[in-house]
Amino acid sequence: MNSDNSSLAAPAIVVLAAGKGTRMKSDLHKVLHPVAGRPMLEHLLANAAQLAPERTVLVAGHGREQLEAALGERATIAVQEPQLGTGHAVQQAQEALAGFEGDVLILYGDVPFVRAETMQAMIARLHEDDAPAVVVLGFEPEDPLRYGRVLAHEDGRIAMMVEYKDATEEQRACRLCNSGLMAVRAADLFDLLSKIGNDNAQGEYYLVDIVNVANLEGRTCAVIVTDDPDEVGGINSRAELAAAEGRWQQRRREQAMADGATLIAPETVFFAWDTQIGRDVTIEPNVVFGPGVSVADHVTIHAFSHLEGATLESGVAIGPYARLRPGAVLRRNSKVGNFVEIKKAVLGEGAKANHLSYLGDATIGAGANIGAGTITCNYDGYFKYKTEIGERAFIGSNSALIAPVKIGADAIVAAGSAVTRNVADGELRLVRGEQLVKPGWADRFHDAMKKKKSEG
Template sequence: MTFASSPLAIVVLAAGKGTRMKSDLHKVLHPIAGRPMLDHLLASARELAPERQVVIAGHGREQLEKALGTRAAIAVQEPQLGTGHAVQQAQAALAGFDGDVLILYGDVPFVRPETMRAMIARLHAEDAPAVVVLGFEPAEPLQYGRVLAHDDGRIAMMVEYKDATEEQRACRLCNSGLMAVKSADLFDLLAKVGNENSQGEYYLVDIVNIATLEGRACAVIVTDDPDEVGGINSRGELAEAEARWQHRRRALAMAEGVTLVAPETVYFAWDTQLGRDVTIEPNVVFGPGVTVADDVTIHAFSHLEGATLESGVAIGPFARLRPGAVLKRGSKVGNFVEMKQAVLGEGAKANHLTYLGNAEIGAGANIGAGTITCNYDGYFKHRTVIGERAFIGSNSALVAPVRIGADAIVAAGSAVTRDVADGELRLVRGEQLVKPGWADRFHDAMKKKKVEKDG
């Protein structure tokens, strides 16, 4: 329920071919901050607790069906005959629904929940507008449709750019395409829309003009942030949207107590969680699923995804944390260390050139440079368990499944294939052979051969 107990339905238009993206991936599934743009929009709409959600699909509908699952009904628009025709395709999915309908666009992902609420609130104002339009005033109106409105927000007329006169194009109030309409009005108005225009299409904006001609008021509200209604139609616009999102997320992080040494070089994911007094050095990238507690330092050129860092942790530079990496309080990962599906215990350290996969490392353990947990046999993953305070010497290979006991020592250069007991020293090396003078004789012989060959 969104307003005075009136149920809400969301209709998202996503039937376009997205030809300017030049991609086999559906346009609205291209990610921003690691999340499909359609999911950004649906997440905002979810805050209004919609009773029904309908996505209008055309080209690439199989991709949308797979991505959405049961989160929204799919209505197919085929052929594509304009935005008004697209919304008509939701009629069957909204059969029996009596409430408010919010019409959104899948390639306009950053509409704020408060803007959506404002549209619904205006729909329920005392003058009871038939349609509420979200308008915006961009720096360059370009070829957007225009909203010709009175000072009180009542709409006199709406016109697409291609059908507008020069005088109408001089109006700077543009149509975002987003609308709020009561379900009792929506499909009746759509049934009256014709296609007598330069494109031969059924325009959604015409429901405003039809309602106005019938003597009903329609209203526009204007967003104070034109960026929130910016559509994404090309790779360039996708990059611009990513840049805007990252800029705002960096500003939020710093406002909440995070130090970004070089903000413009840090990239967050849509769900990155950061504590206070976190320091992030240049060129750090966050993939989805990262949680960082207080007092953590992330050194330069590190990449994190699906990882959890508890307080007091330090990683990098050049660390890579992959999904399932957990660093307990005060632990440390140094340069060129990679972790996946591994837990580094409280105060444990892996400072250099190490891979820890499918592993559990106990508190206070020290993992020497060049250590590898050999977790994959070509068919299955196996687990390595390292006990508390264990010391793993440099250049060791721990062949899983294997368990290293508490306080045990694995000597440098060992290849460990059997469990090591608590407090035990395990040394696995080939015997060293010493042949005095052998190298000198080898060099003399080879030099002589070279002279004979060159001579």
């Protein structure tokens, strides 16, 4: 279904998102629920953006305030109130498309993974020699379920469209189903919509009826069939959301391995929509990527690590049980060990934080060593402050660096220190209370307690 769309004018995109999404049982609008860390609507709009649409219209109803906040100026919101069917929904975009004379692509906000190539093929079919009035995207699922049917001739001309509830048993035996997606010229679209009725089982104005109206007028309508039924799978419930996530993750895992990464237990690794993975990267089991992660070549990510908004340069190793939060940057050959959390901090080339540390709002110089239990105290309840650790500095275990503070190059902070003032290059800083020694005190304490317990 490949097609060259380079010579076609920019289309308009109409996205239907007026449904109440009752099966989601959520206060969040259905199309804003995320797959791979990205709202399903954003997946769809990103693919549609490859067509450089001249106009984008989102038809909203319930929860439109959430959609307006999410989209800003990227789309015109048309309101469908009340909801009287898909044909009625598309009619609400007429004002927003006033003066537009090009092709209109009708998409659904809860069908997020339609490929740009498929969209281009639908529009290209509009411009073939027979000039169909409507192009429908069909698919052939393993189980046709309750989808509407596309009754078509062998050459792709549509004889009739029928919703499942209105179909006969003979029509339901047809396996070619209607995805709901259509391409129509703007002038044809609203003319045809003005002629449809609601004499059907639902009492609604069905978008598919524009095909039947065009056929009655002696015009041609055509179907093209996607070779991947998953791309037109709708998401209407939490279970379908989870299934879509599973399909997306499986494909992304396969792509990562095809690109040269080793996944020890692929089914336990979860990527975000924008995760970048280099070659010769090893990812152990139960690793989760949030959005905004870039991993260079020759990186090892040990088990049970969580990364978001982080950059890992070549040769880095992290985990197990590492947590990298937004703004974490690990330079070449640096190392983060188990139970280390890094947020908005740069770990210099070859630097190490091997275990049980929190490094936030910090810069750590090349070759520095961060001892176990070290924390940067970066927040006073109102403001964040920065810690700067110089090259080759050695921070002893269980130290608290109370920001704002600077530790110089080659400096040593003794274990257990609470550092509140800057440490100069090459300096030793030791901040501990005086050790008291009381010989025999513990023996006398134990004897007294044992006697008291025996008398009780």
